[in-house]
Amino acid sequence: MQTEKLSISLPVDMARMVRRRVEDGAYASNSEVIREALRLWQQREQERGHRLDAIRASLDAAANDPARHGSAEVSAHFDRLLTEAEKTAKS
Incomplete structure (x- = not known):
């Protein structure tokens, strides 16, 4: 894997969190913590x-879709949904 060195600044609480994970033995280095965080971020963005x-x-x-509904039909549908929601809320 080809790498490039970056210098980043973190808020104090995040820096402590990174160091704590390394000290606890969960990661071998600060860089590993950051790489894992970036992989998770990348995965979330892809999803x-x-x-x-x-x-x-x-x-x-x-x-x-060629099926179209008129405004009265749509309004009646949402009125039914609202009525059902109000009944549920009162239960």
Whole structure:
């Protein structure tokens, strides 16, 4: 693995947390802690991208769906949902 040295500044509480994980033996170095944090961040960003892609696909499919509902039908649907939610809240 090719590496590049970076200098970063962390808030005091984060720096303590990094050092504590190394001192506890969970990681061999401060760099390992930061690399693990960045891998998790990267994974989260990829998952977020996949979720957004799925939402976009759903929106595209809905936009291309020839079935359309009138405003009265949509309003009645949300009125039913509201009524059900109010009943649940009172229970």
